[in-house]
Amino acid sequence: MMRPEELYIYKTLKEVGAQSSQTLDVGSGLSLSAWHNDGGYAVYEKASHHTLSYYLQGGKGTRRHNGERSLGKGHPGAVCIMPAGVRSEWSIEAPFRFMHLYFDQAEFDRIALESYDIDPNLVELEDITFQSDPVIEQLFRQVILPLDWQNPADKMSLSHAGQLLIQHLFRHYSNKNVEPTLARGGLSPFVTKRVKDYIEEALDQGLVIEDLAAVAELSPFHFTRMFQLTMGLSPHQYVLSRRVQRAKDLLGDTYNTLGAIALQCGFSSQSHLTTRFRRATGLTPSKFRQLS
Secondary structure (H helix, E strand, O other): OOOHHHOHHHHHHHHOOOEEEEEEEEEOOEEEEEEEEOOEEEEEOOOOOEEEEEEEEEOOOEEEEEOOEEEEEOOOOEEEEEOOOOOEEEEEOOOEEEEEEEEOHHHHHHHHHHHHOOOHHHOOEOOEEEEEOHHHHHHHHHHHOOOOOOOHHHHHHHHHHHHHHHHHHHHHOEOOOOOOOOOOOOOOHHHHHHHHHHHHHOOOOOOOHHHHHHHHOOOHHHHHHHHHHHHOOOHHHHHHHHHHHHHHHHHOOOOOOHHHHHHHOOOOOHHHHHHHHHHHHOOOHHHHHHHO
């Protein structure tokens, strides 16, 4: 997957005047962008990647067209799916904010094989316009939007949310009505120890699922399922719990500043440490230190 700025739909939006406030390549063929568009007319006709669009604010002035015929107008919470290679025309007559998840065919094919044991050539992503979907809304508004896209500590959570979105699209917006095959066995004890040791040694770094999957010699999607089955937590939940525990251990040294502890635990700043620590323990790091 190329950087978001190199993708066809991203470049087309920029050409018609849309403004992107932030972008992020989250790995595994997935990338995100947040947009604001005041008006214009966009035609997509040769994208080599899939796009999931979610409308955050506004959208009633946005319409999809088929020639001179309108195919409906947007609204806050609207979901649009633009499969690779499918032509679409859009007019924007009022400002609105939206987010895009871009993903390549290889990632979609991987889900077909690993989760459903289906020949990827038999699966097609549906072309969807202005639908409402509570699962997609929850993942965008409650997971992706609140996270700091520029913070390495949040990148694994963003990657996991992206994978959950693609899994949802496969199950509900493809030509296959399927349930995922039941994951069995989980990671072997040897691989589990190797992954856990790697996490402990790299807690101060911006870990992503691809890093851990490489240690386990699995694809990112398959690793996530196997890890959760083994540990009872998703990879990003486990890594966060280890970062919080590392912070607890370091807080016992009163000469260690909160800023230094944050960096040693993989948080980008003292404020980021405080937010995650309070969420996990109900206490600020300073209060925890006082009570210890």
